[in-house]
Amino acid sequence: MQAPVTPAGSVSTGETPLQRPPVAISSPPSAATTARRRLLVSAGGLLLVAAAGNNNAASRGAAAAAVDLGYDPVTEAERAASATVSQRVGEAVRLLEAGRELQARGEFAGALASFTAVVSGYKELAxxxxxxxxRALVLYEIGDRDESITEMEDVSVALKGYPEIHAALAAALYADKHAPLLAEFQFNIATLLDPHYSDLAYVRDTKHWPPSLVASLKNFITLT
Structure with a gap:
């Protein structure tokens, strides 16, 4: 009796050979399934856009409602304070300009009154x-020259770099205090900032200095 024939290349182990599980092959999604997914995605996007649009519309509506209600970030107290400051600045400017006009016409008493009114009544303004x-320039002409020079010295610190006050102080220090070195220092500041102050015609005809201060500046420039 012959043994059963084993196929070539296989080895008989006496056991039942293992079989591989069948491979499941999935079929591609149908056209109907794909269309349904796209519809769901599109619907979700439309919902998001609609929600954003509603939020923007709500914001615009709230802003429009605020405007309709007359909302103003500036309070009545702030508006009143601003109006008061503007009024005071206008008054001070008018007095300052009046003083300069009176000084230019040689009406030094009236000019002194206008300048003094600004200094005493509007100290909080620059x-x-x-x-x-x-006031210092006019005091030099009709008032106490010592007081005038004291005022010049104070203002030369408060308005350091303002050429007119440095030039005026130079003239007064030289002519009245006999301090040529201090006068030279002040005059160097003035002419460095504005060379016009070395011109007597400029201080007389353009700046309308009082005659006595023009004469003191002439004495300083000519060293007489």
Whole structure:
């Protein structure tokens, strides 16, 4: 009796050969399934856009409602304070300009009154320092020259770099205090900032200095 024939290349182990599980082959999605997915994605996107649009519309509506209600970030107290400051600045400017016009016409008493009104009544405003310049110049002509020079020295610190006050102080220090070195220092500051102050015609006809201060500046320039 012959043994059963074993196929070539295989080895008989006496056991039942293992069989591989069948491979499941999935079929591609149908056209209907793909279309349904696209529809769901599109619907979700439309919902997001609609929600954003609603939020923007709500924001615009709230802003429009605020405008309709007359919302103003500036309070009544702030508006009143601003109006008061503007009024005071306008008054001070008018007095300052009046003083300069009176000084130009040689009406030094009236000019002194206008400048003094700015200095005493509007101390909180920066332009009061410029009124002190005019007051010092007019005091030199009709008032106490020592007081005038003291005012000039104070203003030369407060308005350091303002050429007119340095030039005026130079003239006064030279003519009245006999301090040529101090005068030279002040005059160097003035002419470095504005060379016009070495021209007597400029201080007389353009800046309308009082005659006595023009004469003191002439004495300093000519060293007489």
């Amino acid at each position: 332009l009061s320092e410029y009124a002190r310049v005019g």
